Amino acid sequence: MKLTPQQVNTICKGDQEIAGYFHELLTVVDRQSKQIEKLEKRVNELERQLGQNSNNSSKPPSSDGLRKPTNLRQSGGKKGAPKGHDGYTLRSVDSPDEIVFHQVTTCTSCSHSLETVTVEGYEKRQIFDLPPPCVRVTEHRIEKKCCPYCGLEQKATFPADIQAPTQYGEGFAAWTAYLHAYQMLPLKRIAQLFADLTTYRPSEATLLSLLQTMSRSLESVEQTIRSALFRKATVNVDETGCRIAGKNHWVHVVSNEHWTLLGAHQKRGSQAMDELGFLPFYLGTVVHDCLPAYFKDFYYFGHALCNAHLLRECQGIAEHDGHAWAKQMKELLQESWKLTQAARRDRRPLAAAILDKASKRYDDILERGKDEWANDAVRAKAGPRGREIKSKAANLGERLKVHKASILRFLWNADIPFDNNQAERDLRMVKVKQKVSGAFRTFAGAKVFVRTRSVISTLLKQDQPVLASLVNAFRGHPILG
Template sequence: MTYTPEQVMKISKGDAEIASFITMLLAHIEKLEARVNELERQLGSNSNNSSKPPSSDGLRKPKSLRQSGGKKGAPQGHNGHTFTMVDQPDEVIRHGVESCSHCSASLLEVAPESHIRRQVVDLPLPRLVVTEHQSETKRCPCCGTKQQASFPSGVAAPVQYGEGWKAWTAYLSVYHGLSLERIAQLFADMTGHRPSEATLLSQIDGTFSQLEPLEKVIRQKLEESELLHADETGLRIENGLQWLHTVTNAEWTYYDVHEKRGKEAFHATGLLPGYTGILVHDCWASYFSGDYRFEHALCGAHLLRECQGIIDYDGHQWATDLQALLREAWKQTKQARVDGIPVAPAMIADLELRYDEILARGTEEWTPPPEPEAPKKRGRKAKSKAANLAKRFLLHKPAVLRFLHDARVPFDNSQAERDIRMVKVKQKVSGAFRTTQGADQFARIRGFISTLRKQNRKVLDSLVLAARGDFFF
C-alpha cells in the first residue's frame, strides 16, 4: 500500500499502523538505495575495477603509477639504446688540417698522426627503384622457330609493383593501423607516386594468400606448446558485431575472426578442442566446457580488478582480504622464481588455508538478508556481483592458484591482452571493417607480424621473403 503526504498526516489508528507505514518506507528506501548503488557501479565501472577492457574507458584520464619526486630518467636496470659506432660506415669524409693555428705554417704536406672519428646516422629519403626485366627472343637457325626466354615467376605485367610495395602496405595497414587513404598519401609524400586504394587492397590480399602455409606452421607450434593464452574482443564488421579470437604464447600468435564469441567459435578455430596443455584465460564460461581437455589457469589481474569493484561499491571486507592474499601469493611466487626454487609447500598450504577462511567469512557479506514475505517471482533469482565473484573463487580455486604450483604459469593473462590490444587501436584509427574478408586478412597478417616481433625477426625483410615464397620459421 502507498501513502500520500496527506494520508500520513491523517494517521490516527495507533502505533500499529505507524509501524506498518515505517516498515513500508524502510523497504522502499532500501530498494532505492540498491538501485542507486547499481547505477553508480555501472557509471563508475572501468578497466581498474571490473572486467571491462581499457578501450572502453573513453576519455577517462588513467591514474599514473609514477610517484612524484623520484629520480629522472630510465629506471634502474633498464637497458639503454645508445648509438654505437659501426666498423664499416657507408661513406667516409675526411677533414684535413691545412695550417697551424699558432704560427700559420702550412700543414698540407704533413702526414696525419691520427684521426678522431665521429659518425652521423641518418635515414636517406626514399625513392622508387625500377628494375627492368628483358626477355631475349631468338630464332632457331635449324628450324626457324622463334624462342623467348622466360620471365621470373611473379613478373607478369608490363609494369607492376614489387614485393617491397606489398610488404610496406601490409606493414602500415595491419601493424600500424593506417587507413588505405593515409597509406596512399604516405607513399605519395615519400616517392611522388600515389597508388590507388584498389591497388593497395590487391596487395594486402596477395600477402594474405601467401601467408596461408606459414599460418599453418604457427597453428602447429601453438598446438604443441605446453602453455597458451586465449582472449577475445569485439570487432565491428559490416555494421555488425563479430569477435576476434587470439591463441598465443611468448613466441607465436594466432588470430581468427568469428561471428560468435564462445564454444562455437572455439570449435571453428580448431585449436582449443584438441589442446591438452595449460590454457590461461579469463573466466568466460565457454572455456569450461566439458568437451575440452586442457587445464585452466585464471587471470589474476582480472580477479584483482573485480575485487576492487566489490570494494568500491559494496565495501566487503572479504574482497579486500582476498585481493591482498592474491598479491602476497604472487609476490612470494616471483621471489621463488628469481631464486630458482619452487614455492615452499608450507607457504602454499598457508595461503590456501587463508584463501578458504576468507571466503568462509565472506559468506555473511555477499549473502543477502532474507526478504519479507512477498509474492514469489518466476525464474531464478539474480545474484549480486559480489556473490557471483565469490562463486568463481570457490569453484575455480585450483585454476586461480595454479601459478603457486606450476612455475610455467604466469599470474595474469597479459600476453593475450597485449596481443589483442592493438586490434582496438586499428579499429579506432581506420574504423570498422567493411567486409569479413578484410577482417580475415587483417587477422592472418597481424598474427604473422606479431610472431615475427616475438622472435626478433625483421618484419619488412620477412614480408618480402614471404611474398617470394622464401621465408621459413
C-alpha cells in the first residue's frame, strides 16, 4: 500500500528531515518492487520455456534430448499385429532356382557303404540370397542406307529418350529417385552405392539430371493425386520449415490416409497455400493446427482443429501454471474422443444428450478458467502499440472459445479425425531427409524432392511397389488409378 504525504508526516511526527528520508526510501522500495515484479514475470516465462517438451508444447520429440517425457497416450490399447495380418515369415518355394544334393555315403552305426543304396526321400532346406548385381548394356543401332534413285544417304532415327552415345537408363533413374526420396540418401552416397554394386559411378550432375527427368515423368501423377484429394470430404494440412539454398523455406502438405501432396515455397502463409493449387478451390473440411492463414476470407472450406495440439498446450499450462481448468479440458477432450471411437466402431452417431453434455461442460470449464488466467503473470508491453499482452492460458482459453465448433467437430462428423497427425507423419520424412542429407542446395532440387516424395508416400499408403512403379512412371505408364 502506498503512503500519502500526510500519512508520512504523521508517522514522522512532523519532522521534515526524517520525512524527506522516508520519502526517498519509499521511492526506492517502489522502484525495486516494480523491478522485482518485472523479473518475476521474466523468470516465469523462462521457466515455462525450460520446461517445454514434446508433450506439453508444439516442440518436436527430437528436441527432448535424452529426457523421457511423460507419455500422454492412454493405456489399454491393442498390442501386436492386427487380426488377419499375414506376417512376414520366410516361406519355402516350390520351384527353386538351383538344387544342391548332399549325399549320405556311409552308415554312422556300422560304417557300411551306402553309395549304391536307393534314395528313399529327401529333407530340404532353402537359402534365399541376392545374386551379385550387374549392369545390362543395350546397344541401339540405326541403319544407314543409300538411296539407289537419288544417291542420298538415309538413316533411321534413335528413340527420343536416347540422346547421347552412352547414357544411363530407366533403371538407374528409378533407383536414384528411390534412394533419394525414400531412403533419403545424399547424392554422394547414392553414387558410392552404385559403384559398390555395379562398378559404375555416375557423377552427381548425372544423378541430378536423372532426378529431374524422373520428376518430369511424375508431373501427371502429381496431378492425379491433387484431383483425388479434391474429391475427399476431409483433408489434413500442415507445414514445416526447411533449409533451401541457405535460407528458411516451408514445405506444405495436403493429405489423407491414401494420398499425399507436398509443395515447397519461400513463405508459410496463404501465398504458399495458393501456389500449391489446392486450398483456394477446395470446399470440404480441412484439419489444421489453427494457423491464422487458414482462416482467410477468400477460402471457403470448413475447419477442424487438431486436438493433439490442444492437449499438449493444456498439459503445459496444468504443469507450469497449475490451472485446474486446463487439466479438466484435457480430460474432457480425451473422454469425448473415447466415446467417439466407440460409436464409430459400432457405426452409430453419438446420442444428442452426450453431445449437449460435452458442449455444456466445455463452456463451464472455460467460464471457470477465466478466474484462473486472470491472475497470471504477464510480461509488460514493449511499447504503446499493438494488442494487449495475455498469458499463455488466456490465449489458449480465447482460442478454445472462438473455435469451439471446429474443435468439437469430430463429435458429430465421422469423417473428422481427432488430430492432425496424418499430415505431421507425411511431413516427418522432410525432416529426416534434412538430417540425413543436409539442406537442399537449390529450390529446383527441393521441388524435385517434394514431387517425388508425394508419389512415393502415396504408393506406400496404397501398398504399391515403389521401385517398380517408378520404372513404369519413367516409361510413361499410369501408376495410380
